[in-house]
Amino acid sequence: MALLQIAEPGQSTLPHEHKTAVGIDLGTTNSLVATVQSGLPTIIKDANGKSLIPSIVYYGQNNIKVGHDALSYLSTDAKNTIVSVKRFMGHTKSDIQYRESLPYAFDDHSDDIQIKTEQGLKHPIEISSDILKKLKDLAEVSLCGEITGAVITVPAYFDDAQRQATKDAAKLAGLNVLRLINEPTAAAVAYGLDQKKEGTFVIYDLGGGTFDVSILKLHKGIFEVLATNGHPRLGGDDFDQAIVELIKHDNQIAHLSHEDKRALITHAKCLKEKLTNDASAKTVIKLAGGQEISFSLDRDTFFKLTHDLVQKTIQPIRRALNDAQLSIDSIDGIVMVGGATRMMHIQSEIKNFFKKDLLNDLNPDEVVALGAARQAHTLAGNKSDQDLLLLDVTPLSLGVETMGGLVEKIIHRNSTIPIAKAQEFTTYKDGQTAMSIHVLQGERERVSDCRSLANFTLTDIPPMVAGAAKIRVTFQIDADGLLSVAAKELSTNKETSITVKPSYGLSEDQISNMLKQSFEKADEDKKIRALSEAKIEGEQIIIAVRNALDKNGNKLLTQEEITAIQSAIQRLLSALSSDNSDLITEHTKDLNTLTESFAARLMDESVSHALRGKSIDKVNF
Numbered sequence: 001m002a003l004l005q006i007a008e009p010g011q012s013t014l015p016h017e018h019k020t021a022v023g024i025d026l027g028t029t030n031s032l033v034a035t036v037q038s039g040l041p042t043i044i045k046d047a048n049g050k051s052l053i054p055s056i057v058y059y060g061q062n063n064i065k066v067g068h069d070a071l072s073y074l075s076t077d078a079k080n081t082i083v084s085v086k087r088f089m090g091h092t093k094s095d096i097q098y099r100e101s102l103p104y105a106f107d108d109h110s111d112d113i114q115i116k117t118e119q120g121l122k123h124p125i126e127i128s129s130d131i132l133k134k135l136k137d138l139a140e141v142s143l144c145g146e147i148t149g150a151v152i153t154v155p156a157y158f159d160d161a162q163r164q165a166t167k168d169a170a171k172l173a174g175l176n177v178l179r180l181i182n183e184p185t186a187a188a189v190a191y192g193l194d195q196k197k198e199g200t201f202v203i204y205d206l207g208g209g210t211f212d213v214s215i216l217k218l219h220k221g222i223f224e225v226l227a228t229n230g231h232p233r234l235g236g237d238d239f240d241q242a243i244v245e246l247i248k249h250d251n252q253i254a255h256l257s258h259e260d261k262r263a264l265i266t267h268a269k270c271l272k273e274k275l276t277n278d279a280s281a282k283t284v285i286k287l288a289g290g291q292e293i294s295f296s297l298d299r300d301t302f303f304k305l306t307h308d309l310v311q312k313t314i315q316p317i318r319r320a321l322n323d324a325q326l327s328i329d330s331i332d333g334i335v336m337v338g339g340a341t342r343m344m345h346i347q348s349e350i351k352n353f354f355k356k357d358l359l360n361d362l363n364p365d366e367v368v369a370l371g372a373a374r375q376a377h378t379l380a381g382n383k384s385d386q387d388l389l390l391l392d393v394t395p396l397s398l399g400v401e402t403m404g405g406l407v408e409k410i411i412h413r414n415s416t417i418p419i420a421k422a423q424e425f426t427t428y429k430d431g432q433t434a435m436s437i438h439v440l441q442g443e444r445e446r447v448s449d450c451r452s453l454a455n456f457t458l459t460d461i462p463p464m465v466a467g468a469a470k471i472r473v474t475f476q477i478d479a480d481g482l483l484s485v486a487a488k489e490l491s492t493n494k495e496t497s498i499t500v501k502p503s504y505g506l507s508e509d510q511i512s513n514m515l516k517q518s519f520e521k522a523d524e525d526k527k528i529r530a531l532s533e534a535k536i537e538g539e540q541i542i543i544a545v546r547n548a549l550d551k552n553g554n555k556l557l558t559q560e561e562i563t564a565i566q567s568a569i570q571r572l573l574s575a576l577s578s579d580n581s582d583l584i585t586e587h588t589k590d591l592n593t594l595t596e597s598f599a600a601r602l603m604d605e606s607v608s609h610a611l612r613g614k615s616i617d618k619v620n621f
């Protein structure tokens with residue numbers, strides 16, 4: 001979801017009213033918790049002074065271990081040691097195609113992801129909640145008290161299912177979720193970019209196993225996600241793997257046991273991280289069989305070895321720039337996020353690409369949590385005049401189906417949420433007592449081109465002539481992106497409502513596809529809309545005129561007038577069978593003009609007869 005910011009006219013809270021809220025970066029590889037202390041966002045460290053908590057949970061027969069304590073089980077009990085659970089969030093088993101390559105035993109009974117562990121079946125939401133619990137405990141010990149709420153970050157491309165799953169995990173961990181915000185936006189906030197007037201920023205995030213690039217535009221205090229791109233399986237782990245392959249090659253090792261493989265990866269990671277500070281690094285690896293491998297690596301060799309991996313991040317940047325229709329020159333700042341961006345060749349490559357200095361003076365693996373902490377601080381009520389409150393925007397427009405299979409948009413895409421908007425609709429037929437409300441999401445004009453979200457019927461509309469009933473349809477989206485729709489008949493105040501999840505299950509790809517199509521098809525859609533509206537208007541006037549002729553024609557009109565009107569109806573009918581909206585509009589106008597005086601005479605007659613609406617038919621359109 002795109003994010004945007006609004007300034008809150010906040011007053012500073014009194015010191016004794018200070019509420020402790022935390023920001024949490026729930027990462028694929030590592031997770032962190034941060035808070036604002038004495039006005040400064042600060043990472044909360046564990047008893048050993050470590051800020052990064054590995055996102056790993058071990059489910060043993062007698063105990064559950066999270067973070068550093070779970071690390072050692074990766075090599076001894078991989079089946080019960082869950083890593084990268086973030087990849088499973090909001091997904092079903094069929095979404096995870098690489099399941100076979102994982103060491104876990106999945107439950108076969110449903111398409112829901114459930115991992116068989118020594119502690120029973122574990123759902124990704126539960127596993128994430130165990131990580132969140134660890135962070136919550138850490139914060140509470142460090143801050144000596146309960147925390148009032150948390151802001152949790154999610155990737156910008158996370159859809160509603162993934163966001164909802166994250167929120168559920170937080171609730172399960174006993175956290176009060178103040179808001180979910182996008183990781184790139186949190187990083188931008190950590191660098192104070194939200195304090196600028198405007199600008200376009202690239203957030204380059206290379207973590208342990210994922211690469212995300214986002215382009216954010218700040219305009220009039222609003223942060224909007226212009227484009228996201230990346231690589232779901234590219235990160236620091238691949239650099240470790242390249243070193244592992246080199247060690248295997250140099251020492252002519254063909255096969256490794258699972259434990260030895262893990263040991264090699266751990267050593268490779270160490271070497272890689274050392275090379276960030278030193279020109280060369282050395283290690284001695286003891287394999288299970290007693291063999292000892294002594295290995296040293298220098299920076300140049302490492303850079304050459306992994307040059308292709310660095311290059312692999314360039315293509316997604318180009319695609320994101322292309323999607324946002326931006327050139328490199330229009331980028332005002334590049335924020336480096338993710339532990340893997342510490343590697344010097346990445347820094348120099350990206351700097352070269354953008355021909356600009358990078359924003360990299362904060363710890364790249366901490367920036368997301370720091371930005372989240374700032375937002376949590378504001379949301380918890382510790383507002384200051386400079387603070388800004390981040391709000392989400394809806395990624396796609398929401399509306400209802402109207403006559404002719406068209407969509408009337410009620411909330412437009414990129415509207416800030418929470419939001420409530422209402423629009424009045426009316427009945428199509430005399431005596432209509434029910435109206436079906438079809439809720440849709442998408443940018444296109446036709447129902448068939450949008451995504452159907454919900455359908456419900458408002459009943460007991462008092463029978464009236466077509467167009468006399470007033471039905472107010474209200475769309476409301478709360479701060480977490482949940483939509484509810486209510487329809488109310490205004491003369492009786494009878495109301496029906498429904499709660500829907502707006503983009504549940506829609507991937508970012510589907511969203512951008514739908515947007516692309518709407519831009520490409522805008523012209524075609526306009527024509528279709530014009531034709532459909534012309535047809536409805538034409539058909540409605542024919543129904544109305546025929547009704548009036550049946551009831552009062554002989555009383556109020558001469559035979560000649562009746563014949564003239566009937567042939568105008570025939571001309572309009574034949575125009576209606578064409579797909580020519582101009583022709584239909586022309587003949588509709590003719591019939592309108594021809595019946596003007598008839599309508600005036602009718603007005604003089606009492607219309608109460610018709611208003612009583614005797615034909616009561618339930619219509620579902």
Ligand code: ADP
Pocket residue numbers: 026027028029030031052206207208209210235236237269272273274276337338339340341342343364365
């Ligand atoms: P995620 O967002 O996926 O949870 P992080 O942002 O914590 O991950 O990044 C983890 C990656 O960063 C790991 O591959 C780790 O080895 C790498 N990393 C951390 N510190 C360094 C360093 N000093 N030099 C090189 N890579 C590093």
Ligand code: MG
Pocket residue numbers: 025027028207338368
């Ligand atoms: Mg991260």
